[in-house]
Amino acid sequence: MNVDVKMAWRNIWRNPRRSILTMTAIAFACLLLVFMLSFQFGSYDTMINSAVKIHTGHLQVQAEGYQDKRTMRLVVPDPGAIGSILEQTPGIDAYTYRANAFSLVSSEERTYGIVVIGIDPAREANVSTLKKVIRQGSYLSAEDTNQALLGELLAKNLQVGLGDELVMIGQGRDGSVAATVVEVKGTYNSGQDEFDRSSIHIPLKHFQDVYAMRGGVHEVVALGKSLGAIPAIRKAVAGSIENEDPKHVLVVLDWIDLMPGLIEGIKLDLISGLILYCILILVVAFSILNTFLMAVFERTKEFGVMMAIGTTPRRLTKLLLLESIAMTVIGIVVGIIAGCLITWYFQVHGIAISGMSEVVRQFGIPERMYPKLSFLSVTIGPTLVLFITSLTALYPALRVRRLRPVEALASV
Amino acid sequence: MHLQLGWRNIWRNPRRTAVIMIAVVIGVWSMIFMGAFHRGMINQMVQNGIATLTGHIQVHYTGYRDDPAIEKSMAEPEVVQTILEKRVPPGARWTARVRVSAVASNARHSGGVTLVGIDPAREAQVSFIGEAVTQGHYLRPDDEYGIVVGEALVEKFETKLGRKLILMSQDTDREIASRAFRIVGIFRAEMEATEKQFVFVTLTAAQRMLKLEKGISELCIVLPDRHEVNEVADNLRAALPPSKYEVHKWRDLLPLVDAYLSLFDTFIYIWFLVVFIAMGFGIVNTTLMAVFERIREFGLLKALGMKPWWIMRGVLTESFLLLVMGMAAGNIVGLLTIFALSGSGIDLSAFAAGAEWAGISRVIYPVIHAKDVTMANLVVFILGLLVSIYPAAKAARFTPVEALAHT
Numbered sequence: 001m002n003v004d005v006k007m008a009w010r011n012i013w014r015n016p017r018r019s020i021l022t023m024t025a026i027a028f029a030c031l032l033l034v035f036m037l038s039f040q041f042g043s044y045d046t047m048i049n050s051a052v053k054i055h056t057g058h059l060q061v062q063a064e065g066y067q068d069k070r071t072m073r074l075v076v077p078d079p080g081a082i083g084s085i086l087e088q089t090p091g092i093d094a095y096t097y098r099a100n101a102f103s104l105v106s107s108e109e110r111t112y113g114i115v116v117i118g119i120d121p122a123r124e125a126n127v128s129t130l131k132k133v134i135r136q137g138s139y140l141s142a143e144d145t146n147q148a149l150l151g152e153l154l155a156k157n158l159q160v161g162l163g164d165e166l167v168m169i170g171q172g173r174d175g176s177v178a179a180t181v182v183e184v185k186g187t188y189n190s191g192q193d194e195f196d197r198s199s200i201h202i203p204l205k206h207f208q209d210v211y212a213m214r215g216g217v218h219e220v221v222a223l224g225k226s227l228g229a230i231p232a233i234r235k236a237v238a239g240s241i242e243n244e245d246p247k248h249v250l251v252v253l254d255w256i257d258l259m260p261g262l263i264e265g266i267k268l269d270l271i272s273g274l275i276l277y278c279i280l281i282l283v284v285a286f287s288i289l290n291t292f293l294m295a296v297f298e299r300t301k302e303f304g305v306m307m308a309i310g311t312t313p314r315r316l317t318k319l320l321l322l323e324s325i326a327m328t329v330i331g332i333v334v335g336i337i338a339g340c341l342i343t344w345y346f347q348v349h350g351i352a353i354s355g356m357s358e359v360v361r362q363f364g365i366p367e368r369m370y371p372k373l374s375f376l377s378v379t380i381g382p383t384l385v386l387f388i389t390s391l392t393a394l395y396p397a398l399r400v401r402r403l404r405p406v407e408a409l410a411s412v
Numbered sequence: 413m414h415l416q417l418g419w420r421n422i423w424r425n426p427r428r429t430a431v432i433m434i435a436v437v438i439g440v441w442s443m444i445f446m447g448a449f450h451r452g453m454i455n456q457m458v459q460n461g462i463a464t465l466t467g468h469i470q471v472h473y474t475g476y477r478d479d480p481a482i483e484k485s486m487a488e489p490e491v492v493q494t495i496l497e498k499r500v501p502p503g504a505r506w507t508a509r510v511r512v513s514a515v516a517s518n519a520r521h522s523g524g525v526t527l528v529g530i531d532p533a534r535e536a537q538v539s540f541i542g543e544a545v546t547q548g549h550y551l552r553p554d555d556e557y558g559i560v561v562g563e564a565l566v567e568k569f570e571t572k573l574g575r576k577l578i579l580m581s582q583d584t585d586r587e588i589a590s591r592a593f594r595i596v597g598i599f600r601a602e603m604e605a606t607e608k609q610f611v612f613v614t615l616t617a618a619q620r621m622l623k624l625e626k627g628i629s630e631l632c633i634v635l636p637d638r639h640e641v642n643e644v645a646d647n648l649r650a651a652l653p654p655s656k657y658e659v660h661k662w663r664d665l666l667p668l669v670d671a672y673l674s675l676f677d678t679f680i681y682i683w684f685l686v687v688f689i690a691m692g693f694g695i696v697n698t699t700l701m702a703v704f705e706r707i708r709e710f711g712l713l714k715a716l717g718m719k720p721w722w723i724m725r726g727v728l729t730e731s732f733l734l735l736v737m738g739m740a741a742g743n744i745v746g747l748l749t750i751f752a753l754s755g756s757g758i759d760l761s762a763f764a765a766g767a768e769w770a771g772i773s774r775v776i777y778p779v780i781h782a783k784d785v786t787m788a789n790l791v792v793f794i795l796g797l798l799v800s801i802y803p804a805a806k807a808a809r810f811t812p813v814e815a816l817a818h819t
Contacts, residue, residue: 017700018701021693021700022697028690071521102523102524104515104588106588109586110481113515113580159479260765261765261766264764265763265767265770267763267766279442280686280687283435283690284690284693286432287435288693288697289431293427297427
């Protein structure tokens with residue numbers, strides 16, 4: 001071992017109590033940051049995945065302008081062509097077709113204006129969670145025509161049960177009146193109140209007949225293998241779609257375009273989190289600055305002796321930096337290990353947050369939150385800590401260069 | 413004399429004292445500022461919620477909240493209104509509304525909305541709509557076919573002022589009632605969702621359209637002081653027969669805001685604690701250093717007959733002074749920051765969609781809450797003194813012989 005390193009190491013343990021306190025402060029900051037960032041990242045993942053799985057999917061092909069206006073006539077006229085493009089694109093797990101129409105839906109007792117969604121039962125089951133959240137009755141089968149699935153809350157509002165009939169009146173693609181009678185085949189509870197209160201699903205074939213869609217759909221929804229692969233898939237799909245007629249342009253939208261609020265909400269949360277962490281690290285930095293400072297001022301005489309016997313100021317600076325960096329690194333390593341252990345425990349067992357249930361129902365996140373360890377969540381916090389504490393350590397280490405051997409020796 | 417001695421002791425090493433004080437100042441500042449920021453955010457959430465047609469207390473026909481349908485309306489509003497006039501405190505304002513879900517359509521689009529029939533003069537005193545109209549005019553009592561809609565709805569429906577909008581809803585005979593209205597006013601709201609959801613017509617127009625005669629869906633009350641809500645609500649509950657009427661407080665009507673309120677409280681206290689722990693390490697370490705440097709001094713004092721308890725008191729006095737000064741400076745800086753920002757607010761427009769999604773306002777005005785400030789200071793002060801006991805006890809335990817032998 002190098003002499004300087006050895007000296008720095010021994011210097012640290014000259015005052016074990018102080019060094020341990022300093023290292024604990026650093027470890028505490030790292031532990032907290034590792035846990036909090038993992039928790040944030042974990043909850044974002046859960047939020048994105050559940051939002052994607054409940055309805056929007058990772059990617060959608062739509063007619064240009066449909067996303068904002070939701071007008072019946074903005075259709076994807078030949079969904080089969082898009083489907084075959086998606087099939088040839090690597091990285092796509094599943095895809096399905098959907099069509100939406102705002103309609104008046106009446107039971108014997110009640111009438112509500114809601115969005116009727118036409119789905120392809122077999123394909124839908126691979127893309128969204130709809131099939132898994134059926135609570136009563138059963139999911140649509142391929143032969144069904146005038147059968148419907150609706151949210152539990154909507155069923156309650158309409159006062160209908162399984163087997164009851166609903167009348168739907170809306171406007172077809174060509175502006176004609178569209179009307180049909182459907183039978184309630186099942187009800188679902190997705191956990192997201194807004195969705196359960198405002199949606200009703202019928203088979204796509206029947207939808208296309210009733211709403212005069214002439215084979216068209218509104219959305220081609222695709223699910224990728226992972227979130228990270230989506231930009232590449234989007235590019236590939238957009239490249240393969242041929243937009244010959246400028247009046248009917250098809251666009252590819254990813255989950256960020258489909259749910260702009262979600263990603264901005266995440267950014268807002270992340271940034272406010274980072275501000276909090278920076279303040280916290282600053283407090284820690286000032287708390288340990290004294291330890292670093294004292295390491296210099298307590299030992300003025302010692303430095304005087306060292307300089308008198310020929311140690312260069314440069315070497316003294318190096319020695320001091322070695323001491324503080326060694327303490328920081330030990331603190332950080334301990335913090336990361338402890339942070340990972342704690343996070344890992346909760347990653348397995350989950351955290352139930354009391355008072356969350358209303359928030360949960362609004363955003364459709366599960367009541368138990370699972371933090372998620374990842375390379376980023378483990379490294380961001382400690383890197384910030386390392387950076388700020390190193391800056392802190394720099395001041396005393398440079399101060400020592402101003403010492404003059406004679407004056408230093410004279411001090412007590 | 414203790415104070416004087418402590419005061420002089422902490423300034424024996426000004427640099428060290430300054431460093432630890434900066435840590436305390438930043439800590440206290442962040443506690444106060446973050447507290448005020450979140451308090452402001454929640455307050456705005458509550459205020460928005462209350463102004464967006466919720467009010468402080470609402471009275472409905474029993475069962476309306478679970479099933480807000482037309483037949484769950486109050487057929488004899490006069491009865492309730494006379495009781496109301498007697499039971500609400502002076503200065504309270506209230507209004508009657510018809511509120512049903514409806515379908516709005518024009519030649520190009522159709523979509524679901526909430527149709528609200530209002531008494532224009534009274535409503536203006538209760539909710540946001542009185543001052544929210546930016547184009548055209550607010551409803552007049554004789555606007556039989558006038559409708560006020562939100563800006564976002566106008567965009568979605570590709571329509572404009574003066575155009576027609578047809579509303580459809582279920583009337584009391586369970587038939588579909590429809591009526592054409594003309595857009596006389598366009599309003600803006602804090603949340604885009606509000607602009608898309610609500611359309612306003614006069615109470616009489618809504619009653620006529622839905623064949624309600626004099627019936628109304630809800631009575632909405634705003635009290636002069638938000639804290640009287642429980643008392644007034646209990647009072648009303650006692651006076652109104654529960655078989656016919658139900659009384660709700662805003663906390664029941666806005667469960668999401670209520671959940672946020674308790675969540676944020678917890679969050680703030682956790683934040684206080686975390687910042688304190690970070691600061692606590694510094695306080696302990698600095699005090700320990702100050703103590704170990706002066707081992708000889710303490711030994712001498714003890715040899716001269718000073719009791720251990722006095723030494724402990726001396727060290728604690730030093731921490732006390734350090735904490736008090738740091739807290740004072742932290743409070744001043746914190747309050748100044750809040751004061752500086754309270755005029756313009758903190759603009760979150762860059763994350764407008766995110767803010768909307770999370771249900772918070774586009775601009776946050778920090779709010780100083782005596783409870784938060786006291787809590788922050790108490791945490792720092794009490795825990796700060798508690799952690800200083802460790803170095804103080806160390807100082808008190810040196811025996812004169814070993815201390816004097818120490819170099």
